[in-house]
Amino acid sequence: MPDYLETTVDKFIFRVATDRLYSPEGVWALADGDRIRVGMTDFLQQLNGDVAFAEVKPEGTAVAAGDEVAVIETIKANVEVPSPVGGTVAEVNPAMESSPEAINQDPHGEGWLVVIEASDWPTDRDALLDPQAYFDLMKSQAEEEAKKL
Amino acid sequence: MTPSERKVLVVPCSGIGKTYGTVSREAAYEVTEDLRPGTTGLVALSLLVLGDEDARAAVRAHPAVTIDGCKLACAAKMVHESGGHVAQGIAVLDVYRRNRELKPQGIAELNEGGILLAHAVAEEITAVVDDVLAGEEGSTHA
Numbered sequence: 001m002p003d004y005l006e007t008t009v010d011k012f013i014f015r016v017a018t019d020r021l022y023s024p025e026g027v028w029a030l031a032d033g034d035r036i037r038v039g040m041t042d043f044l045q046q047l048n049g050d051v052a053f054a055e056v057k058p059e060g061t062a063v064a065a066g067d068e069v070a071v072i073e074t075i076k077a078n079v080e081v082p083s084p085v086g087g088t089v090a091e092v093n094p095a096m097e098s099s100p101e102a103i104n105q106d107p108h109g110e111g112w113l114v115v116i117e118a119s120d121w122p123t124d125r126d127a128l129l130d131p132q133a134y135f136d137l138m139k140s141q142a143e144e145e146a147k148k149l
Numbered sequence: 150m151t152p153s154e155r156k157v158l159v160v161p162c163s164g165i166g167k168t169y170g171t172v173s174r175e176a177a178y179e180v181t182e183d184l185r186p187g188t189t190g191l192v193a194l195s196l197l198v199l200g201d202e203d204a205r206a207a208v209r210a211h212p213a214v215t216i217d218g219c220k221l222a223c224a225a226k227m228v229h230e231s232g233g234h235v236a237q238g239i240a241v242l243d244v245y246r247r248n249r250e251l252k253p254q255g256i257a258e259l260n261e262g263g264i265l266l267a268h269a270v271a272e273e274i275t276a277v278v279d280d281v282l283a284g285e286e287g288s289t290h291a
Contacts, residue, residue: 050220050242053249075169075219075242104220 009142022134039112054100091115169218176270197227208233
């Protein structure tokens with residue numbers, strides 16, 4: 001169970017797990033050697049609402065950092081999820097087929113999307129944000145969103 | 150509507166400005182105005198939120214089918230908080246997951262998928278209404 005940074009904006013509570021790195025687009029990357037587990041951040045899933053369907057690139061798909069690795073259909077939008085790392089999709093979360101609401105229920109855990117076998121993790125890692133940097137960015141994004149309510 | 154009447158109330162989420170909220174309301178209208186006008190009644194969620202005594206008395210006197218557009222399940226929660234009984238809670242998203250070809254879009258006016266999804270929701274409500282009135286109540290999952 002990771003530790004979290006947490007903030008409340010308006011009536012919403014957002015959490016950022018401290019054991020992984022983040023892209024500015026709201027995608028997390030949790031490394032186990034060169035195998036990188038990827039998922040949507042708590043902020044991104046709350047921003048887009050309840051998930052209806054998740055279409056994830058199948059195993060064996062080659063992706064570059066920034067390429068679309070999944071499309072998440074929610075009650076508000078179709079969210080194109082950019083991969084935070086280049087490599088090959090090594091594993092797809094089977095829950096995305098049967099119960100994609102796991103993204104809403106447990107975005108840092110059971111709601112993961114794919115595991116990517118990274119081709120150059122050290123380089124891609126340098127382009128990602130540490131938890132505190134993402135937390136600060138996310139908080140400003142959340143405050144901007146709150147102004148629209 | 151008097152307490153002695155055998156009726157099932159339909160309580161859609163308000164969801165103003167949201168596609169799934171519009172689907173829930175359109176489904177409620179279809180059930181109460183077209184499919185089962187004699188055995189159902191519509192209760193506006195806003196009246197329960199405001200504590201309207203007539204609306205609260207109605208949900209305490211009759212079983213309710215709630216329709217919710219999102220996981221907040223405001224309709225089901227407000228029926229419970231008003232002292233009513235949810236015979237069955239229906240989530241529009243669950244119906245959509247079973248009918249993926251019916252992707253709803255639009256707010257003031259639904260697209261064809263949304264209209265058909267509302268109809269699918271209405272059909273599910275109608276089945277519950279018929280079961281409840283026949284004495285075979287559906288399950289509550291609100």
